[in-house]
Amino acid sequence: MDQQPHEVIWTVTNAIVPSSCLHVVAELGVADHIGDQPIPVKELAARCGADPDSLDRVLRLLSTYGIFADRSGAYGHTEPSRLLGSDHPMSMRALSRMMGLPVFSAAFAQLDHCVRTGSPSLEQVAPEGLWPYLQSHPREAAIFGQAMTAKAAADVAAVLGAYGFGRFGTIADIGGGRGHLLRAILDVVPTAEGILFELPDVVATLHIDSERLTAQAGDFFVDPLPAADAYILMEVIHDWADAEAAAILRAIRRAAPADAAVLIIEGVVIEDQTDPRVQTLDVLMLAVTGGRERSPSQLSKLLESAGLRPSTVIETSGAMRIVEATAV
Ligand SMILES: C[S@@+](CC[C@H](N)C(=O)[O-])C[C@H]1O[C@@H](n2cnc3c(N)ncnc32)[C@H](O)[C@@H]1O
Known part of the structure; x- marks a missing residue:
């Protein structure tokens, strides 16, 4: 459905909220702890070392995008959420984890630097540039x-x-x-x-x-x-x-x-x-x-x-x- 003009601005302004939820869920490996049946959020939180209420709220938002299915206090998989599983042949978990890495999120927090100067904002965080940064940060490089x-x-x-x-x-x-x-x-x-x-x-x-x-x-x-x-x-x-x-x-x-x-x-x-x-x-x-x-x-x-x-x-x-x- 077409959005009203104010809804377009609202959605893009707040896009960082669902995308941050996705990064966290990918980092915690939530998808790996859900099998064929929905799992109560308390149990899910215990399995991934998360706070149950916070995890519930994050997953409830993602489920509005079709990522995980909200089954009144329990969460199951949808086709997109399955792609967050580590072992899925088309797994996209690492892509979401990468975008959530502090070096990337900090670069985006300083996007104004690029727009004002024309230089990549990542240099504000990692002055050596991306490739040398990855060479000296093996976890991030992996x-x-x-x-x-x-x-x-x-x-x-x-x-x-x-x-x-x-x-x-x-x-x-x-x-x-x-x-x-x-x-x-x-x-x-x-x-x-x-x-x-x-x-x-x-x-x-x-x-x-x-x-x-x-x-x-x-x-x-x-x-x-x-x-x-x-x-x-x-x-x-x-x-x-x-x-x-x-x-x-x-x-x-x-x-x-x-x-x-x-x-x-x-x-x-x-x-x-x-x-x-x-x-x-x-x-x-x-x-x-x-x-x-x-x-x-x-x-x-x-x-x-x-x-x-x-x-x-x-x-x-x-x-x-x-x-x-x-x-x-
Ligand atoms: C965006 S990745 C693309 C990787 C792959 N071609 C793909 O599409 O998935 C860019 C690649 O360039 C490599 N790279 C960066 N600087 C390089 C250099 N000076 N010499 C050789 N490879 C380099 C990086 O290690 C990285 O794997």
Whole structure:
């Protein structure tokens, strides 16, 4: 139902309330303590070490969004609340935990800093920047890594459905996190080999269980990248301002054989977009990394500046688009 104007403002102003409830519930692991039947809130609170009245009120609010079912003093699962379970194959628990980490919430509490200065507010909390911060905070880094896998679960399926990777022999995933996209591609292309290029601290946490997958530790601003038939960059270019984004693409151009494909996979700003996910990620980048979501023409300019020839923008069934380019 359409909201009245004052309701729109009220809802957006107070959006921090339900989102904070979700972060806490994810952190406490509440979903893991609910089985097939609703469970009385007192028992649930005891299982997750929470105050029963407070937990009841938090869950009662979330249930109005369809997250948990309120059964008069007992709570059961709904389809969305099941996604907060740690063992759900599409679990989004880590994503909610990540957004609740003090370093992220403090950055958002100081969003005015970005708007006044143009610099990411995360620097007010972690002056070294996000990636060095994560390197020196292993607990947060583990949650961040799980969150990237969590947010990617649906995106990976959408990317595989939209693009044929079968023509590539070697695929390099640059800044590929824990390799969720690359592993999924190798599963559907049994003839391909994959190289995951990531920061040494991330590579040190990886368990490589396929002979067709290798991990190369390095810094894409400093170290040479591997040679490959295709380079994938999922939500990497959007982490950086133009100068750094262009430097990553130039590093790929230096390593790439002629005609190699370069695929930027992330949200693309299209005019008249009504789905707020890309704009949400854009402001997230503004606050946290200093990067941005870009339009097709902004991405084309970046690619061309690095000696890459942009060709098409491919839609997926999710919020991501695939911007394809070729090394010339
Ligand atoms: C937003 S995450 C995206 C991860 C993955 N591609 C995905 O979509 O889930 C960005 C990744 O870039 C990696 N990264 C950041 N700086 C890097 C650098 N200088 N060299 C290599 N990787 C880097 C981070 O460790 C992180 O895993």
